[in-house]
Amino acid sequence: MLRNRGDVSATTRARVLEAAKRLGYVPNKIAGALASQRVNLVAVIIPSLSNMVFPEVLTGISRTLEETELQPVVGVTDYQPEKEEKVLYEMLSWRPSGVIVAGLEHSDAARAMLAAAGIPVVEIMDTDGTPIDAAVGISHRRAGREMGQAILASGYRRIGFMGTRLGLDHRARKRFEGFTEALAKGGVEIEDREFYTDGSALAKGREMTKAMMERSPELDFLYYSNDMIGAGGLLWLQEQGYDVPNRIGLAGFNDVRLLQGLPTKLATMDSCRQEIGSRAAEIILGRLDTDEAPGNKVELTPRINPGDTLRAP
């Protein structure tokens, strides 16, 4: 079907192809890919789509890839290493031109696959660790540390922490570690903590904050592992008539633009999501075009945005 057999002229052939397109004909990329050994796909592996952070990273990737022949294909791991392994296996079996994968923590099998794939691999979001190939991200440990320092500098001393259960989300864990480290340097320890697994983050933030303030009314600062639960907490505290940021201060993480429009701006820290995405895509592109050296690690530096919930030092 649609072979260019016999002595058909170029114009005729072009006409045929055009007609074919009109009829909804689509070439078979599988055969093409097998023959040419090239697949213009970039595998993008992320933990979740409902976290808002990851769609934004994807946006950054798409934007830079848009003008090229490469296309992102996303796989979701739900923060589960086994699922990451499976998704990675599936995607690599399609022989993509590159891989962008969230995080530096992977199973041995996953690392083996990535190392053996013979394609550029960019690990994103995190730089606290040793990348397989290249990495673009921020140091979450440092982010947590800097927020801890800022909080102490503002004079808060009785600090509570709320976040996701720290087992699977390595970046949240690293922020927490950096945070406690900074507090420890100032002779301060976290006085209360609360974790959640799922549900509407805004509602969870509200519930957890209520529970914590009832349990530990002496707290004067709440550090949240993300902005959504922070916003939930903020709304609850304001309803209760707390003086924010004087009686109690708050901070989150991510600087999600979704929340712009809330009456009070939560203190937060930009996690550079779009830039991470575009930088990662650029690395893949650079590696494909030229013989650029592998193994670069790009650490972006997030800044604290004090908003209205962290009083001036």
Next chain:
Amino acid sequence: MLRNRGDVSATTRARVLEAAKRLGYVPNKIAGALASQRVNLVAVIIPSLSNMVFPEVLTGISRTLEETELQPVVGVTDYQPEKEEKVLYEMLSWRPSGVIVAGLEHSDAARAMLAAAGIPVVEIMDTDGTPIDAAVGISHRRAGREMGQAILASGYRRIGFMGTRLGLDHRARKRFEGFTEALAKGGVEIEDREFYTDGSALAKGREMTKAMMERSPELDFLYYSNDMIGAGGLLWLQEQGYDVPNRIGLAGFNDVRLLQGLPTKLATMDSCRQEIGSRAAEIILGRLDTDEAPGNKVELTPRINPGDTLRAP
């Protein structure tokens, strides 16, 4: 490489394959797909990932596909027909086992491709129109109409509308049409309207609401084309001291669980996103397994959730 040549025993071969896996070996699905003429991929084509609604549809699709051999692959169109055509072309060229595509409105070329693909095609989210093959969704026209009726029944009469620019988002347009139709039946006309294109929805809702209330202070109800801008408006009105829902009522659309946790619940309507996703996936599966008849149209019925911003009739 890794040919099963010569007289290697089955056990040896198995051992070799296992070792290969340990080393990160991954089979080539391209060759496999070409040989078997089967690709266990389902193309999912949606307008956006930042809308929250679509990730939820994806969740529904993933959940039902998870236990099968099929895998979703998503493509994003940014609400642009040309981009939809391109994405569709790219995805179809990989010969997926089925297509799930948002909306019933497509370019002629896109329809031709889908019709010619010879695979199950499920159009989702919308049932106001004629599907190419199968469809699962809600009637947005009816949704708008029912909200209009509920608003009139509650005694509101001076109504304003806010939403996205209605050109490309057909479903928002249909809701608007159904809404105005219902109002017209009650002898009421929309008194003011405002549209936005992009930006943080919460912030936009706040801004638009402020602008509209300053321009048309007589309004006693605001209908928003989605919950996020509605929530922004709600926050602004409460800050200004408006009595909601007595002085002014509000309603949005989608019933996003993201907003659970706001002090006041916005009146809204469930858009059945997860169910739409899972039903669509089930249709694909059913068509592949058995010789199920094509062309079914499933209309789900959303219900009004009055929350705290629509007073009782």
Next chain:
DNA sequence: CTGAAAGCGCTAACAA
């Protein structure tokens, strides 16, 4: 049952 061989629909290298 095991093992060899014939393609799948293209691309790329080569021949004319």
Next chain:
DNA sequence: TTGTTAGCGCTTTCAG
């Protein structure tokens, strides 16, 4: 230039 042909790495079929 233009047309022909040999694979790409698997699956499937068909002989042994």
